[in-house]
Amino acid sequence: MRRFMVILKMDLVNLFKNPVLVGYNTAFAGLLILILGYLCGGDYADSNTAYQYYTVSLIVYGMLNGAMTASNCFMERDIKRANLRIIYSPVGSFFVYFTKMTASFLFNYILYTMLLLILCPLLHVSLGSNPVFFILLMAPVELAASAFGIFFCCVFHCEETTSTLLSTVINLLCFLGGTFFSLDGMGSLMSLITKISPVRWLNEAFFTLSCDDSLRYFWPVFTTALVLSALLTLGCGFYFRTEDYL
Amino acid sequence: MDNLMTVSNLKKSFKENNVLKGISFEIRRGEVLCFLGPNGAGKSTTINILTAVLGSDEGEICFKGDKISKKLRSYKQSIGIVPQDIALYEELSAESNLRFFASLYGLYGSRLDDAVEEALIFAGLQDRRKDKVKTFSGGMKRRLNIACAIAHHPELVIMDEPTVGIDPQSRNHILSSIKKLQNQGMTVIYTTHYMEEVEVISSRIIIMDHGTILAEGTKESLKEDIENEKRYIIEVEENGTMGHDEFFAVEGVKTVKIDGNTFEITSLKGVENLDRIIALLSDHGEKIRNITSEAASLETVFLKLTGRKLRD
Amino acid sequence: MRTFLTIIKNIYERTIPRLSMFILLTAFTLASMVLAVHLTEVQQVRGHIVLITDKSAGTLPYNSKEFDIVVSAVKPPVSALVEKKYDAYVTIGKDGDYQIETLRSDDYKNMVDTMLRNPDAALKDRKNARGVGSNMIGFMMMFLLMEVFANLFAFADDKEQGQLRRITVAPVSFSAYLAAHCIFCLSMFLPEYMLLILLKFWGFNIGFTLLQYAGLIFVMGFFGISFALLLNTLISKPDNASMLGRSIIVLSSMLAGTFYLFSKKNIVLDTVIKILPQKQLMDFVEYLERGEAWHHSFSIVYVIAFSMVLFVISCACLRMKYIKRV
Numbered sequence: 001m002r003r004f005m006v007i008l009k010m011d012l013v014n015l016f017k018n019p020v021l022v023g024y025n026t027a028f029a030g031l032l033i034l035i036l037g038y039l040c041g042g043d044y045a046d047s048n049t050a051y052q053y054y055t056v057s058l059i060v061y062g063m064l065n066g067a068m069t070a071s072n073c074f075m076e077r078d079i080k081r082a083n084l085r086i087i088y089s090p091v092g093s094f095f096v097y098f099t100k101m102t103a104s105f106l107f108n109y110i111l112y113t114m115l116l117l118i119l120c121p122l123l124h125v126s127l128g129s130n131p132v133f134f135i136l137l138m139a140p141v142e143l144a145a146s147a148f149g150i151f152f153c154c155v156f157h158c159e160e161t162t163s164t165l166l167s168t169v170i171n172l173l174c175f176l177g178g179t180f181f182s183l184d185g186m187g188s189l190m191s192l193i194t195k196i197s198p199v200r201w202l203n204e205a206f207f208t209l210s211c212d213d214s215l216r217y218f219w220p221v222f223t224t225a226l227v228l229s230a231l232l233t234l235g236c237g238f239y240f241r242t243e244d245y246l
Numbered sequence: 247m248d249n250l251m252t253v254s255n256l257k258k259s260f261k262e263n264n265v266l267k268g269i270s271f272e273i274r275r276g277e278v279l280c281f282l283g284p285n286g287a288g289k290s291t292t293i294n295i296l297t298a299v300l301g302s303d304e305g306e307i308c309f310k311g312d313k314i315s316k317k318l319r320s321y322k323q324s325i326g327i328v329p330q331d332i333a334l335y336e337e338l339s340a341e342s343n344l345r346f347f348a349s350l351y352g353l354y355g356s357r358l359d360d361a362v363e364e365a366l367i368f369a370g371l372q373d374r375r376k377d378k379v380k381t382f383s384g385g386m387k388r389r390l391n392i393a394c395a396i397a398h399h400p401e402l403v404i405m406d407e408p409t410v411g412i413d414p415q416s417r418n419h420i421l422s423s424i425k426k427l428q429n430q431g432m433t434v435i436y437t438t439h440y441m442e443e444v445e446v447i448s449s450r451i452i453i454m455d456h457g458t459i460l461a462e463g464t465k466e467s468l469k470e471d472i473e474n475e476k477r478y479i480i481e482v483e484e485n486g487t488m489g490h491d492e493f494f495a496v497e498g499v500k501t502v503k504i505d506g507n508t509f510e511i512t513s514l515k516g517v518e519n520l521d522r523i524i525a526l527l528s529d530h531g532e533k534i535r536n537i538t539s540e541a542a543s544l545e546t547v548f549l550k551l552t553g554r555k556l557r558d
Numbered sequence: 559m560r561t562f563l564t565i566i567k568n569i570y571e572r573t574i575p576r577l578s579m580f581i582l583l584t585a586f587t588l589a590s591m592v593l594a595v596h597l598t599e600v601q602q603v604r605g606h607i608v609l610i611t612d613k614s615a616g617t618l619p620y621n622s623k624e625f626d627i628v629v630s631a632v633k634p635p636v637s638a639l640v641e642k643k644y645d646a647y648v649t650i651g652k653d654g655d656y657q658i659e660t661l662r663s664d665d666y667k668n669m670v671d672t673m674l675r676n677p678d679a680a681l682k683d684r685k686n687a688r689g690v691g692s693n694m695i696g697f698m699m700m701f702l703l704m705e706v707f708a709n710l711f712a713f714a715d716d717k718e719q720g721q722l723r724r725i726t727v728a729p730v731s732f733s734a735y736l737a738a739h740c741i742f743c744l745s746m747f748l749p750e751y752m753l754l755i756l757l758k759f760w761g762f763n764i765g766f767t768l769l770q771y772a773g774l775i776f777v778m779g780f781f782g783i784s785f786a787l788l789l790n791t792l793i794s795k796p797d798n799a800s801m802l803g804r805s806i807i808v809l810s811s812m813l814a815g816t817f818y819l820f821s822k823k824n825i826v827l828d829t830v831i832k833i834l835p836q837k838q839l840m841d842f843v844e845y846l847e848r849g850e851a852w853h854h855s856f857s858i859v860y861v862i863a864f865s866m867v868l869f870v871i872s873c874a875c876l877r878m879k880y881i882k883r884v
Contacts, residue, residue, distance in 0.1 A: 006349045010335075017337060020798040028805045036812060038827070042663070049661045053640055068801065076797055077718075082335045085394065088297055089350035090322035161579045163797065164708045167804055168586050168701070180812055182642035184606065186597055203641065211637035242299045 003091050004099060011073055011103030021069055025111045029062040033119060036180070051123040055116075056206045057179045060199065062112055063142050064170045068163050070104035070149030075159035075244070084245045097150050097236045105146040109139060128210045137209065137218055140225035141202060147232035154239035173199045250275040250402060250433050251296075256305035258291055265291045267457040268305070273402070273435060277449035278428050281437040282548070287454040289437040290330070293406045296435070297327050309402075323351060326395035328405040332387045333394075336380040340371050340390050343379060344397055351398035361397045368423060369393035385416025392420065396427065403427060404435045409443065421446050441544050451544075453551055460551045468547050470515075475500065478520065480509045480527065481536040488530050496522045507535075561730040565738035569712045576711070583708055584749045587701040591753055594697035595762055598690040605645035607670060608634055625673055646670050689847040691765020692840065695774055698750065699836060700811040702775075706782035707800045709743040713787070714796035726880040736787075736873065744779045751775060765847060774843065777861055781835050784868035791872045791879075810834050835861045 015021060037054040041047030073079070074097065086096055113135055120127060127134040152162045176183065177199025183190045194200050205217035251273040258266040266288050273279050281289045294300035296307065298318060307314045314321040334343050344362045353361050366372045369389040379387060388408060396403055405424075409417045424434055424447050438444060444451055444465070451468060453461045461468055490502045493509075498517030503510040509527075513519055520539075527534060573580065606626045610633050628644075638644050639661045646660035646667070656674050658667050688696070716722040725735055754771050757764050766774070786803055793799040814836035831837050842857035851858075 002354065003350055003352070006346065010346055014335070014337075018798075020795075020801055024801055024805055028809070032809055032812075035809070038824075039813070044661050045663050045667075046661070049640060053642075072797060072801075078336065078795075081329075081331050081333045084299075084329060084331075085327070085333050085347050086350060087299060088322065088325075088327045088329075089347070090319045090352075091350055092319070160711070160797070161576065163800070165579060165582055168583055168704060171700075171704075171808065172586055172589075178641065184643050189596065204637075207637040207641050208635060211640050212635040214635065214637075243294075245299070 003089075004095055007086060007091065007095060007099040008103055011099055012107060014079060015069070015073055015103060015107045018072075021072065021107075022111070024065075025062065025069065025108060026115055029058060029112070030115055030119065032061075033058045033123075037123065040181075048124045052125050052210070055119055055123065055125045056210055057203055059112060059116065059138075060141070060202050060206060061170075061174050061179050062115075063108065063138060064145050064174065064199070064202075065167075066104060066108035066142055066145040067149030067152070067166045067170065069108055070101060070146040071153045071159050071162040071166065073104045073107075074100040074150050074153045075162075077159070080159075080245055087242050087245055093240060093242060094237065096242075097154065097240050098233065101143075101146045101150045101233065101236075104149065105143045108146070109142045112138065112142070126210055129213050133215065133218060134206065134209050137205065137222055140222050140229060143229045144225040144232070147229045147236075151232040151235050151239070154236045154241075154244075157241070157244045173197045176200070177203055179203065248275055249273065250310065252308045253296070254306045254308075256292065256295060256307070257303045258288075258295065258300070259303055265457050266295075266302070269454070269457070269459050271452055271459060271462060273433060274450070275433055276428065276431060278424060278434045278436060278447050280444045280448040280451045281435065281454060282439065282441070282444055282451055282544075283437075283454035284439060284552070286456075288457040289454055290406060292454075293404055293435070293437055297325070297404055298322065323398075324401045326398065326400035326403045328392050328395045328403065328408045330406040330408075330410065332391050334379045334387065334390060337378060339376050339378055340366065340369075340382075341375040343390065344394055347394045348397040353398055361399070365393040365397040368396065368426075370419065383416075385412040385419075388412050388416060389420065389423075392423065396432070400432065402433045402435065406437050407439075408436075409438070409440070417443075441548070445544060453548060455552045461547070465544060469544070474515050475512050476515050477540040478509075478511045478513065478523065479536075479538040479540065480511065480523070480534060482507050482509070482527065483533040483535050486531055488527070488532060492526060492530070493523065496526060499523070559734070561734035562738050562741075565725075565735050566742055569738060569742045572712055572715075580708065580746065583701075583705050584746075587698060587705060587750055588753050590697040590701050591694055591750065591757075594693040595690060595757065595764070598688070598693045605666070605670065606643065608644050608647050610647055610649045625670070648674065688844065689765050690763055691770075691847045692843050694754075694765055695778075695843045696816040696840060698775075699778060699816045699839070700807060702747065702750070702778055703782040703785070703807045703811070703836075704804050705746065706743055706779070706786045707803050709746045710739060710783065710786045710790060711796075712742070713739045714790045714799065717790060718794070718796055722880060732877070732881060736876075739787075740780075740783050743783050744776065747775050747779055770846065774839075777839065777858065777865075781839075781861060781865040781868075784865040784872065787872040788868045788875075791875045811836055813837070814840055816840060835864045838864075 033051070033054050036058070037051035038047075040050040040054070044050055083096070087093065116127070116135070119125060120131075149162065149166060152166060153159055156162050156165075174180070174197075176194055177197040178184070178194055179199060183194050201217070202221065205221040208214040208217055249272045252270075253272070254270045255268045256266050256270070257264075257268050269288070269292065281292065283289050291300065295302045298314060298321070309317075309321050309324070312321075335346070338346075341362060344365050345358060348358055348361050348365070366375055369386075369392065371386060371390060371393070374382070374386065379390065382390065392405070392408055395405075409420055412420075421443060424436065427434060428447075428449075434447075436443075436447065448465060450462070450464055452459055453468070485504070485507050488504075488509075490504065493499050493502045493511060496519050498514040498519045499511060500514060501512045511523060513523075520537075524534065524537075604624045606628065609627055609629045610631070611629060612631050633647055633649075634644060639647070639659075645662055646658050648659075648670070649657045651657055656671060658670055658674075660667050660670070713722075716725065726732060751768075751772065754764055755768060758768065764771070785807075786799075789799040789803045790796060793802065813831050814834045816836060838857040838860045842851065842854060842861070845851050845854040845857070
């Protein structure tokens with residue numbers, strides 16, 4: 001356990017010391033919310049509704065982009081050489097990828113929670129009558145995103161490929177899930193396609209929590225995300241090869 | 247010396263490339279075992295398998311009598327690795343790097359502090375402990391790279407070409423540090439393609455090429471096994487009338503080369519004929535100024551075994 | 559010429575191990591193009607209304623082409639209005655009047671009320687819907703620009719791993735080296751162009767001629783390459799450059815309205831958006847579709863000039879770092 005904590009602490013330090021990663025998960029996300037919320041304010045009677053929409057949907061977008069943070073933390077070129085020593089040490093290969101997963105999960109979760117705490121009072125965005133549920137639901141989603149990034153690093157054996165592909169996949173799924181604008185008015189085919197995107201259901205869960213105070217999707221999303229994280233972690237065990245660090 | 251580690255019939259292929267073709271060797275406690283071979287010989291692959299990063303296709307590795315596959319964790323606890331690439335966090339200080347890597351081996355508290363201090367002294371970096379690694383010279387990084395591997399006092403240290411690209415002063419520092427480690431009872435596996443380093447530090451040498459072990463032994467025994475001749479270089483004050491033929495009358499003499507006042511005579515090993523050669527020269531009135539006896543060098547050994555120079 | 563051929567051959571060889579990644583990236587761009595064609599064909603309604611009543615739909619005298627009306631006995635949650643799944647909930651009062659619940663503006667509420675009372679009423683004209691060509695370019699743009707970062711991998715690797723230093727020390731033309739990277743990046747857009755050819759061949763309306771598309775893709779590519787080159791030149795780690803670049807592209811493409819036209823009458827924001835090359839390119843494309851391109855050629859000239867400025871700055875930085883030494 002001590003060794004796990006030592007490696008986790010080092011991974012967190014490496015993440016927080018990367019200005020691009022910190023900026024991407026705070027400034028970029030915040031800017032996107034502010035700008036898109038402002039631009040769409042005219043569509044609503046009360047412009048705060050636009051901020052409500054974009055805060056929730058773009059927080060989900062940001063959490064999913066945590067997969068890129070995870071892959072960067074795991075196999076980025078400069079970090080890889082130093083991380084090789086961790087493989088040599090008697091910590092076991094499970095710790096190698098699990099600490100990265102945990103570190104990137106904590107990194108993203110802390111930053112997005114802080115972002116919410118700043119933006120919500122500023123933009124009068126509601127997270128529901130009990131915001132604890134909203135913030136609680138973010139945890140397994142963020143963990144699943146981190147696990148996703150690490151898993152694909154193990155599969156592709158290369159951080160660059162993983163980041164490039166994941167970035168495109170996530171943008172596409174978010175676009176289809178209605179993150180940037182609703183696609184429901186674009187025909188029955190589009191309506192069907194949006195339902196296939198898992199982002200659609202994530203948005204649904206967070207919107208019902210924040211706008212309807214309903215826990216209808218809370219437990220299904222919570223358990224699905226946890227189960228997915230567990231499965232992806234198991235998958236890492238199958239696909240991770242220590243040779244990838246050579 | 248007892249065997250610390252035994253490697254039996256190690257085989258490894260990458261796709262169609264047979265990198266290791268069934269190598270077997272022992273590592274004796276307290277020795278410095280040098281792997282010598284050109285690029286592509288299979289040294290790094292052997293090291294990667296010994297460090298349990300790469301799996302082998304066939305073969306067995308035992309450490310202190312136990313298969314490493316069965317007791318992997320305790321095996322890893324007992325070894326330290328100096329990789330060929332600098333494996334350090336450049337944004338962190340020397341001390342932070344040492345503290346982190348040593349704590350992976352279970353050190354904490356005052357034991358960790360002591361280990362870090364010893365490692366800094368070993369590397370000669372006490373004055374630079376708080377400085378970031380990215381500000382270090384290449385030699386300093388290499389020394390820290392080694393220090394991170396030995397901070398937890400392993401029984402076996404595996405070094406994969408630890409002196410690549412550094413100045414002679416740093417290299418000498420590293421080589422003398424290896425000697426110190428040996429004196430402290432550590433066993434060292436050292437891979438290199440610098441003959442000079444092997445001459446200085448090795449207890450035993452394994453010469454590899456194309457995935458097989460060509461020869462194994464101390465430097466003296468390797469030279470003796472390969473070279474069945476000895477060479478005498480005799481310098482006289484002034485060469486009179488001596489020709490080649492007189493020397494061939496002496497038992498064991500194989501070749502004679504006369505270059506002005508210098509006689510280069512090769513003779514079979516095992517035939518003690520120097521006194522008869524000297525007597526022959528004296529009988530002909532030659533006044534001997536200097537006699538040198540030359541044995542084979544490791545370079546010659548390597549050339550004979552592989553058909554090429556080490557750094558071809 | 560020799561330098562150019564040597565470098566471009568080297569880049570293509572280095573592409574082979576990454577082929578699967580490039581195929582996937584291209585597939586996403588192609589998918590977005592197909593989506594663009596489909597969305598243009600679909601008649602877009604002005605709104606989705608939920609009529610909350612226990613009467614069945616067949617008994618209600620509504621038939622509007624402008625709105626999609628769903629009849630439901632249960633009122634959907636407020637979150638559906640926020641998410642714009644529905645635009646308004648309508649209940650019929652005891653005296654037959656309509657009670658409209660919406661988060662949209664008062665104008666919208668009045669429009670719904672008018673439509674409910676008179677389904678055949680002529681409603682205010684909406685702003686011109688985008689044609690298929692504009693949609694195609696808009697949908698492609700973000701993915702194409704993101705793809706450039708992947709396509710410029712060879713330059714990024716050369717810079718990070720030190721090969722660039724070797725190349726600049728050698729007696730070769732640096733311009734030829736850069737040209738090889740640019741041509742490689744442009745050549746990676748061939749699958750997208752081939753799809754346009756196929757769509758045209760199969761009889762789909764693609765909005766513009768193939769020559770016009772070639773020009774537009776070239777301009778988009780040039781902008782993407784200049785931007786990616788600049789970021790890779792200024793930022794030492796290619797991963798950071800790529801992450802930053804992709805973030806900027808997503809944000810600026812959204813602002814420029816590549817997928818969906820946002821509008822807000824704010825001079826400052828409008829000015830900022832107008833500076834974006836993507837916005838100018840979208841404007842030019844819309845004018846081109848209406849046959850007014852040459853009267854508004856400033857937009858395309860702006861995009862090309864902007865790209866050239868970025869390109870020149872990159873070249874200057876590279877020369878300073880690698881060719882001229884103090």
